[in-house]
Amino acid sequence: MRPLLTVSVVVLAAALALPATAQPIGGEQPLLRELAAQVSPERERATDARLVGFGTRHTLSDTASSTRGIGAARRWVAAEFAAISKDCGGCLAVETPSQVFTGARIPKPTEVMDVLAIQRGTTDPDRVIVISGHIDSRVSDPLNATSDAPGANDDGSGTTAVIEAARVLSKHRFPATLVFAVLSGEEQGLNGGHVLAEYAAAHGWQVEADLNNDIVGNTEGMSGVRDNSHVRVFSEGTRTTETQGEADKRRYNGGEVDSPSRNLARFMDRLADQYLTNLDVVMVYRTDRYGRGGDQVEMLKAGYPAVRVTEAVENYTRQHQDLRVENGVRYGDVIEGVDFPYLAQVTRLNVLTMAALAMAPVPPRGVAIEGAVTPDTTLKWAPSPGAAAYRVWWRPTTEAQWRYSRLAGPATSLTLKGVNIDDFFFGVSAISAEGFESPVVFPGPPGTFERAPPQKP
Incomplete structure (x- = not known):
């Protein structure tokens, strides 16, 4: 007589043999390959250089100047969106929602303004896919609003990805609405993410995904080793808005690793495997880096699925640093620290994800x-x-x-x-x-x- 364990294994193996093996999402889609091919690293270099040229984009910096500070940078982004809209026959509506904040990093009341380009869906306009990045930059002192803060990677890279995604995707029409969001005030307390979340709620958006791109252009780690073939996607395990009753049931039956944000990360992972060469998604089972945060946190608090997209290896000498050289090390977030072919790959991942989501039911x-x-x-x-x-x-x-x-x-x-x-x-x-x-x-x-x-x- 066979042991019961052997019988169980045979039954389980038979059950697993019934379905086919895992299948790629939706099969091959020529549109997605076409869109990915249109992303230009040269354009992204020019965009990031323009952002760096504003000197500082600190949230508390000058808003009146036409050449320096966050005001000039935001107006330039709005103009870029307007130019893209002109090329697509007015397909983008440019909005600038804002709120006034005070706090530990905003000592006096300050207007925090986002710049949004909204491409309304053709048949399902209330369903919304968002890509976001923050335009503000900083140096070592989070309250220093006057020193040069190039912010080429944090988060000029994310803002550049948003603008390039708008240029590429605006050439096509999608059932769902696409939102290209350039946020302010991230370094002062995720304020721009809060403005975006409240704007989405006030306008009845059914946000299916927020792809928050923050620090997505560097490939050289602290050790000097480069990694241009991986990108991290952070996602929460359980929903921020979970009730106590839902938590009790979830702890018993499972679901700790299956929030909509986590399954959005899995979706991105499969798309990268199918459509991108030499870029693999590393899913990280955390809302964000340890002890750190990004604007997607505010979207999660509002009940919307969201992930953070971040480069595989970070270089902390280039983040939140005064521009200087010490012991032969060059500190500061300068454009030389951005790998634009890599940034283009990360942008392609975003473009693929937004298009695939918007075209799907x-x-x-x-x-x-x-x-x-x-x-x-x-x-x-x-x-x-x-x-x-x-x-x-x-x-x-x-x-x-x-x-x-x-x-x-x-x-x-x-x-x-x-x-x-x-x-x-x-x-x-x-x-x-x-x-x-x-x-x-x-x-x-x-x-x-x-x-x-x-x-x-």
């Missing part, structure tokens, strides 16, 4: 799962606008990426025979008639892409 809503005390697992979901079919995904609970999948066709439920709910994590994606596929949605509140009301402090 809304991620499935109302995803529910059943399977207790049965050998089978059943998933159900609500119809997703724009979906022609759905795919059910699953993976072992200790694996980072979705491994197995089965097409459900146009049905809104699927039973996986012989796949035990206890041994895997599950999710559902929606597929358009053209083959564009949404991110995977984990069942229940832990995984939903729908906005949850912010928790009261």
Whole structure:
């Protein structure tokens, strides 16, 4: 008589053999390759050089000058967006929402202004995909608003990526709305991210993703070793807006690593594998770098899925530093520290992600799962606008990426025979008639892409 363990292994192997192996999101899409090819490192170098040319872009710097300070820099970005809009027949609406802040790093009331270029969707305009970067810069003293602070990488690189993404994507039309957001006040307390989040809520945006690009152009680490083939994508594990009741249930049934932001990171990882050469996404299971933060945090607080995109290796002699040379080391965030072919690759990742999300249907809503005390697992979901079919995904609970999948066709439920709910994590994606596929949605509140009301402090 065979041991029970052997029988279980055979049954499990048979269950895993039923579906095909993991499949790329949506299959090959020529549009995505076309868009990626249009990103220009030469244009990005020129854009970043123009930003550096404003001397300092500190949030508290001059706003009246036409050549120096954050006011001149913001007006230049708005003009760039306007020029891009002219080239696309007025497809971009340029908005400049602002709020007045005071705080530890803003000693007197100061207006913090964002510059947004909004490309309204053709059929699903309330669904919004955002790319963001912050324009403000600083030196060693966070209150020093007068010394030169080139901010070529932090975050001239992110702002440059936003502007280049607008230039490339504005040449095409998408069902969902694209927002190109250049934020201020990040170094003074994530103020620009707060302005963006409140603007999104006030305008009823259904933000599906915020791709926050902050420090995305350097490839030389502190050791001198270069890494131009990886980019980190940080994502929260559990939703910032999770309620106590949701947390209790999630701790018992799982979902700690399946927030919408985390599944957005997985989506980006697969796109990079499929469409980019020599750029691999490193998913980091944190909201941000240890003890540090970025504007995506404010979007998460508002209940929107968001990730932080950051270079693979950082060089801290080039971040938040006075311009100087000490012991043969050149300190300061100067343009020589930006690798523009690498920045172009990171920009391509953003462009691919925004286009793929905007072309895909809304991620499935109302995803529910059943399977207790049965050998089978059943998933159900609500119809997703724009979906022609759905795919059910699953993976072992200790694996980072979705491994197995089965097409459900146009049905809104699927039973996986012989796949035990206890041994895997599950999710559902929606597929358009053209083959564009949404991110995977984990069942229940832990995984939903729908906005949850912010928790009261």
